[in-house]
Amino acid sequence: MxxxxxxxxxxxxxxxxxxxxxxxxxxxxxxxxxxxxxxxxxxxxxxxxxxxxxxxxxxxxxxxxxxxxxxxxxxxxxxxxxxxxxxxxxxxxxxxxxxxxxxxxxxxxxxxxxxxxxxxxxxxxxxxxxxxxxxxxxxxxxxxxxxxxxxxxxxxxxxxxxxxxxxxxxxxxDIKTKQWLKLAINCVINPLTAVENIDNGQLLDERFTPIITELISEIITVAVYEDVKFNFDELQEKIMQVAKNTAKNCSSMRSDMLQQRKTEIDYINGYIVSLAKKSGIPVPKNEKLVQLVKALSQVD
CATH class of the missing domain: 3.40.50.720 (NAD(P)-binding Rossmann-like Domain)
Incomplete structure (x- = not known):
């Protein structure tokens, strides 16, 4: 070919x-x-x-x-x-x-x-x-x-x-559901590791549980308006399993920030925020992460 x-x-x-x-x-x-x-x-x-x-x-x-x-x-x-x-x-x-x-x-x-x-x-x-x-x-x-x-x-x-x-x-x-699953994983792991400057596995620490829980809840709510349905416990388990499996990895967003490159935040959490605004759904945790990543990244 x-x-x-x-x-x-x-x-x-x-x-x-x-x-x-x-x-x-x-x-x-x-x-x-x-x-x-x-x-x-x-x-x-x-x-x-x-x-x-x-x-x-x-x-x-x-x-x-x-x-x-x-x-x-x-x-x-x-x-x-x-x-x-x-x-x-x-x-x-x-x-x-x-x-x-x-x-x-x-x-x-x-x-x-x-x-x-x-x-x-x-x-x-x-x-x-x-x-x-x-x-x-x-x-x-x-x-x-x-x-x-x-x-x-x-x-x-x-x-x-x-x-x-x-x-x-x-x-x-059913690629749409697969896309949303990867998006959900990225919405949690990428910005949190970038903002905190930590490896993926450190998100398993209990201090991150509240913010991860709120992010997942917001993502699930927005996904419904796109005809994609997630079970909260299953999605949380999947995200944490990815964090565990890639424990020593540096996420792509964290890598971009460390190397002073533009991040993809607008197409990850920013995509959730954009859809939420169209549907009148509050997603304060996703909005906050978009703001934090852009504030910490001089090229965004």
Whole structure:
């Protein structure tokens, strides 16, 4: 399959590395316009801490023209600009797959001819240095349609290609619920670890129980208006299990703040706040976290 991956961050390099392993795939990477230097090789440290340096194929105009699949692995606030830039480069038949945190970045797809999917992953990965990624934790991926129609054959082909590259992966017809589950997890773990400057596992401390409880209650209330229903105890258990499983991890939002990068708060807790305002629902704890993250992050 001809595949172009957009974004040289941790997840972009993770997918590039695993998809490029197969001789059945022609994979190229398109880097941010802000990138001043693109090396001929990239570094990758696998889950067993084995490091390697491999050749990097950079996407050119021909790669976009021939692409059957475009995997967009950028920050949520960069999605809109990427979509606009793509429109003049790609065919109407290419499948676009979005892989980013948060929700709300892909709500304006109505004028896109291309069919679009979203890819959610719990695999852990981090950037050790520019163009060197490290796979830090095994996880699962969920794939689902969010715009347009995709033939059963193409759906099966894409699902098989991605699953063979980075197991495990499932295509689901209920991707919205999966998106909301990941959003809920991110709404608790990301801002609290960023504001407190702590690893994920430290959220298991009882002093965080009241704020976590209130955040979950607000999220559940807003989710109902989007026809998504959660059980409080089950959702709380899921969130705390993720915090436990990733105890030593630095959340993406905390990492962004420590490195003085723009955060995705507007597409995580900010998305909850936006929906709540439309429905007249008070969500003071989510609002407070949005304000705190923006106050602590000079680039937001």
């Amino acid at each position: 001809n595949i172009v991956i957009i974004g040289q961050g941790a997840i972009g390099l993770l997918w590039y590395h695993h998809l490029a392993k197969s001789s059945k795939n022609a994979v190229s990477l398109f880097c941010s316009s802000r990138t001043t230097f693109i090396p001929s090789h990239y570094g990758f440290t696998d889950i067993n801490l084995q490091s390697d340096e491999l050749a990097l194929t950079v996407a050119d105009n021909a790669a976009f023209t021939d692409a059957e699949l475009i995997l967009i692995c950028v920050k949520s606030y960069q999605v809109k600009a990427v979509i606009e830039a793509l429109k003049s480069k790609i065919s109407a038949h290419v499948i676009i797959v979005f892989c980013h945190n948060g929700m709300g970045a892909c709500h304006n797809l109505a004028d896109l001819q291309q069919s679009c999917l979203t890819l959610l992953t719990t695999h852990g990965c981090k950037i050790n240095s520019p163009f060197h990624a490290q796979h830090t934790g095994l996880g699962h991926c969920d794939l689902g349609s969010i715009h347009g129609k995709i033939s059963p054959l193409m759906r099966a082909n894409i699902t098989s290609t991605l699953e063979q590259a980075l197991p495990t992966l499932t295509f689901t017809n």
